[in-house]
Amino acid sequence: MTKHTQSLADNERWLGRVMIAPAIVYIVALVGFPFFLALFYSVSNITVGSTETSFIGLENFRHLLHNRTFLRALRNTFVFAFVSQALVLVLAKTLALSLLKDFRGKWVVRLLILLPWVAPISLGSIGWLWILDSVYSVINWTGRALGIFGPATWPIWLGQPTLAMASIITVHVWRLLPLATVILLGGLTSIPQDIHDAAAVDGAGFWRHNFQITIPLVLPIMLVAMLFGVVFAFTDMIVIYVLTRGGPYDTTQVLASLAFFTGIDGGDLAAGAAIALFLFPVLAVSAILMLRLARRTEVT
């Protein structure tokens, strides 16, 4: 070891700074800079091809509020985020509870549940693309073979606005479920067995046990998982990008995808930035809540 590194390793003040520097560079370059750039773009009239830009104030935002596609996307974003989170929460809780119990082949079931998380999302989405295909959909053919779908019934999963939204939510839930399940499973296993035993002896049945003992005890961790999921649902667009590209007729656009299609594909950087920034207050509030929750769980 040279004399120089030795003195650096011994100097806690400098060592700390050096070690945190990559993280700061990363955040400044890939989060901070784009964020301020977006702030600037959103009050300008910049496009992909323009050589000069001018300040136009809140014109982009005012314009957006009269845009029906944008309003639809805004609504979709909330529907998408909250419906998928509600489903994830209920399903993850159910799965986690059943995975707590010991049974034969438990590890196979655990593996299968984790699979959507470890598989590349684009791969999974392409699989879903086939499942939901307008001609070859395995759901439709199975439904017809079993006689559930009559001769006149042939849902176009990705082509009818309501069905397309439902499909997107389903795939998103499928994708987030493993992580949420694992987080909840961690929370559930951290409850001492004695507490469950005490509740059983005290006379609590399934529902009372669940709603008065188990859920309150995993609530902090559950809220963290939920906020994480909400932020993820607000900012992610890959499922939409692969399955519907926002269609049919922009009925499945969310703000993230609309920002991408307008700003990058459409070249209207100013409008794209304004759309993307619309999410900012919601996300900021979520982040603050998340930090406060994490703090509270630390303290108790």
Added chain:
Amino acid sequence: MATVETRDIRKLFGDVKAVDGVDLLVKEGEFLVFLGPSGCGKTTLLRMIAGLETQTSGDILIGGQVVNDLPPRARKIAMVFQSYALYPHMTVYRNIAFPLKAQGFPGDQIPQKVEWAASTFGIGKLLHRKPRELSGGERQRVALARAVVREPSVFLLDEPLSNLDAKLRTSARDELQQFQRRIGTTTIYVTHDQVEAMGLGDRIAVMSGGKVRQLGSPQEVYNEPADTFVAGFLGSPPMNLFERDDYIAGFRPETFLPVGLHDTSEPLVTLWAKIHRVEHLGADRLLYGTMRDTFPNEKVIINIPFTVEMQITPGEVYEFAVKEKDIKFFDRSTGLRTEPRRFWEKRS
């Protein structure tokens, strides 16, 4: 109040026999203690009685009724856990009220019952606190209050005092016993602490290897141990045991005194021992030594009360004596009690 009975009850965890054919009858209002080292099956047995663990075979009866297939909540029992298992997100009040609500107790009577249970254990002022704001002793009282509030027919206590400090444990033991005598509820108490067991139990079931080795009053299990395990487990220091031919002879350290100190007309057996070390423990003096003649070079521990002022010097040989009736005999192969072998007569 109710009796609790187990009939040839067994519990296997894989190949391990945690509980191996236990037959017990706990009488109405009795305070029975399961005593044994860790891993002896006492907690598993208690959990099977509670219904938290299903037995591999055998029957459990509470109040004369077979409860094998009843869930814990239908067995009219209350249990106090070693960790107390208080619900951390609920106040003391809600903790105590929980079993009442769970069992559909009329809502308007709940506050009254909670107050009664809380005042029984002197925790009336803590009702609005959360468990994390309580001391160990207070938590233990809350756990007891939560158990008592529904007036169960059987109390099951799993080492409820082991998390308290030594001083608190003594007073808690006293309160617990007084309380049990007052309400007269059948109680089963699990512990590995022989002092607790001796002090609390009407009867003690000494357990080892999943079996009950002896069931009897504290005096019985102490003075008349059924086998070498019981003889060695109870008493601190434990009984001195000497192997010889096909039997094992033993006596308690406090029955083996310098020969001049016995003022009795009962027949005595005198033995010589060389003392190596003397320990002064306040109330007692422990002498560590080795036996001479009859059990050559076997180690022996002697317990002399501090009131005996005899001078004992390490390295010296002294003549000790034990009453004939205080010497117990065990079969060397099975470890079970046998008839006296009067080895001292052969010698003379």
